[in-house]
């Protein structure tokens with residue numbers, strides 16, 4: 001049987017990404033359906049992540065599926081020494097698909113190799129978080145009308161932020177220009193710059209983060225600069241305010257520029273910006289629902305054509 | 316030179332691993348579990364003159380033909396050794412051992428947060444080109460071949 005699991009979208013072709021975006025578009029038009037009636041979706045969160053879990057469970061519920069699983073590894077057998085394999089094999093007997101988040105890197109890849117049902121990676125340690133990338137791509141497409149030839153500014157923690165790394169890799173098909181704005185300690189790692197060079201992705205590094213720099217952006221992708229990421233706390237104190245986005249900094253922004261953030265934010269986007277038309281992070285989070293509906297359906301072998309001709313639409 | 320030729324020629328059936336860097340000889344012995352072999356005649360040569368690599372080591376094992384997996388392991392420890400297969404005193408094959416594109420259950424992943432270090436499972440590494448580095452199939456950690464540690 002063909003393995004329909006989703007472990008990473010780094011390997012997806014342009015065509016496949018566009019296909020999934022079209023699918024997500026259908027769910028944005030009509031998110032409530034009975035397309036998955038009679039199916040059981042398992043959400044196994046070996047590491048707690050309330051946002052991601054709620055988003056996946058809402059996606060399944062709004063398509064009529066039933067959801068089983070656990071939200072907290074403390075209540076599961078993992079702590080009793082059961083292997084991941086045993087848990088996956090057990091749950092595969094009950095569910096048609098498994099959405100899993102794990103604190104170990106490569107856990108989803110391994111699960112996809114042993115499970116008789118498809119696996120969706122909802123985050124594996126510092127490694128991959130493809131559903132976040134999918135919703136980011138969908139949001140960029142939705143706000144810009146295209147994924148091609150965009151100037152995407154990545155701000156904040158570019159060293160540990162896996163969302164920016166996945167986004168960078170997924171965008172390679174679309175001729176982007178990336179702009180990196182980060183404190184030195186959290187700069188984009190060399191191997192991602194190598195990746196850019198190998199794939200013909202242009203990138204620019206900026207020292208400043210001000211209205212003038214931002215004026216070139218189509219997408220301003222903000223991330224958290226976390227204190228615990230710094231080895232030198234003096235350095236943290238020096239730079240922490242330099243990567244905060246404040247309303248006056250949007251003075252020269254393109255009218256179509258949108259601000260994204262994977263959420264939760266701490267203070268990197270000031271609250272006054274929430275009401276500005278450039279702010280888009282809450283809509284972005286909402287898109288997570290449609291993107292995840294698409295990913296679940298695709299993993300279950302449901303095609304775009306079936307979704308377009310779906311007769312189970314409720315609203 | 317004569318003595319070396321004799322060393323090889325004296326083998327009726329078996330395998331000769333030639334051109335081993337001297338400092339790798341005992342790793343090769345332990346990797347192939349030759350130290351636990353109490354059946355076959357084994358000859359280990361050290362500090363022999365080689366035009367190719369200066370001083371070399373050589374290991375000769377009677378009645379032993381290595382599996383692909385053993386050769387893959389060998390390729391990680393000492394790339395480019397020469398493997399000579401002998402049957403009825405004749406050299407029937409002579410080849411350089413090359414690293415395959417995928418190494419299964421051979422190299423240890425240095426990332427403690429990798430699933431392969433936390434589950435009873437085999438590691439998988441891919442040989443990346445053109446860098447020649449090894450990349451973990453699960454966590455994507457990359458290591459230089461020279462740093463690779465063999466799984467036990």
Ligand SMILES: [Zn+2]
Nearest residue numbers: 424429451454
């Ligand atoms: Zn690994």
